Amino acid sequence: MxxxxxxxxxxxxxxxxxxxxxxxxxxxxxxxxxxxxxxxxxxxxxxxxxxxxxxxxxxxxxxxxxxxxxxxxxxxxxxxxxxxxxxxxxxxxxxxxxxxxxxxxxxxxxxxxxxxxxxxxxxxxxxxxxxxxxxxxxxxxxxxxxxxxxxxxxxxxxxxDAATAVAGCMPGVLAALVHDLARAGERRGLEPDAARRLAVAGAHGAAAVLARESDPEAVIAAAATPGGMTAAAIAALEERGVAEALAVAVAAAAERAKELTPPRRTR
Ligand SMILES: NC(=O)c1ccc[n+]([C@@H]2O[C@H](COP(=O)([O-])OP(=O)(O)OC[C@H]3O[C@@H](n4cnc5c(N)ncnc54)[C@H](OP(=O)(O)O)[C@@H]3O)[C@@H](O)[C@H]2O)c1
CATH class of the missing domain: 3.40.50.720 (NAD(P)-binding Rossmann-like Domain)
Incomplete structure (x- = not known):
């Protein structure tokens, strides 16, 4: 074509x-x-x-x-x-x-x-x-x-618009999360370059596993050993309301789509 x-x-x-x-x-x-x-x-x-x-x-x-x-x-x-x-x-x-x-x-x-x-x-x-x-x-x-x-x-x-907020915006949203993850690593003493490389490589591998499993809950169950480090991290995210923050982000992107709509002109 x-x-x-x-x-x-x-x-x-x-x-x-x-x-x-x-x-x-x-x-x-x-x-x-x-x-x-x-x-x-x-x-x-x-x-x-x-x-x-x-x-x-x-x-x-x-x-x-x-x-x-x-x-x-x-x-x-x-x-x-x-x-x-x-x-x-x-x-x-x-x-x-x-x-x-x-x-x-x-x-x-x-x-x-x-x-x-x-x-x-x-x-x-x-x-x-x-x-x-x-x-x-x-x-x-x-x-x-x-x-x-x-x-x-x-x-x-x-x-x-809702689907765009979830999928179309994903490269930028994931990049923002990975950026903050690297910054969190820096705050715990990692060198900036090492923190960035670890966060990016970690996200790459994690995304590949998610794509293979096609089920986030199954990946969480496999990765978050009860009482382990991942479980502690996820619990901290839940405590801080990350699910709510993501819901607000999706709503903000979907609303923005409406604001982008230019006034219609006809032929
Ligand atoms: N970027 C993304 O990740 C992404 C993802 C999904 C959808 N989109 C959509 O894709 C569209 C483009 O986004 P983008 O990020 O690629 O924008 P962009 O990088 O700004 O590219 C748009 C290009 O079109 C040119 N242009 C403007 N008027 C034109 C005309 N009359 N004829 C030919 N070319 C013209 C612009 O030139 P000037 O800069 O000189 O105006 C610019 O080079 C947007 O509507 C956006 O909603 C983008």
């Missing part, structure tokens, strides 16, 4: 890297367009993709157009893209821009869906929340494409 990115920032780069990993069979053709030509070139160069000279040059050579600009920029991009799109499929990865707003900015019958990726896509370990919208017969091919860079979870758009 030929994929064209409008916007060549962080997430467009992560997706492109995920789809150009060595050994991936039938890798999609990737092309980037960005208002900043140098941004498009830098991203394309990272994976040997093409740079389109302009929006028309991108859209006309794409089977799937991915809108990867910031939420406030989506409407302008769609206004420019609408007359060029034709029967091509379009997917927006922007937070907070609902399907209804995407459809309102595109011609009737446009094939459009939403995907919420995360940057782990670059390693083939992404989580992709997928709302097929009006993709129709293209939905299966789009789903198959994203599945090449991680796990696709199809869901109702009503669940999109």
């Amino acid at each position: 030929d994929v064209g990115f409008i916007g060549a920032g962080h997430i467009a780069r992560a997706l492109g890297q995920g789809w150009s990993r060595p050994g991936l069979e039938d890798a999609p053709g990737l092309r980037y367009f960005d208002v900043s030509r140098s941004a498009a070139e830098a991203t394309a160069q990272a994976m040997g993709a093409d740079v389109a000279p302009d929006l028309l040059g991108l859209v006309e050579r794409s089977e799937l157009v991915i809108v990867a600009v910031r939420p406030q920029q989506v409407q302008d991009v769609l206004t420019e893209t609408a007359p060029l799109l034709g029967p091509r499929a379009l997917v927006s990865v922007a937070a907070g821009v609902p399907l209804a707003d995407l459809r309102a900015a595109l011609p009737d019958g446009a094939r459009v869906g939403r995907v919420m990726p995360n940057v782990a896509a670059a390693l083939g370990l992404g989580v992709f929340l997928f709302v097929p919208g009006t993709l129709g017969s293209r939905a299966a091919a789009v789903e198959e494409l994203f599945a090449r860079a991680g796990e696709v979870v199809a869901l109702d758009e009503g669940d999109f």
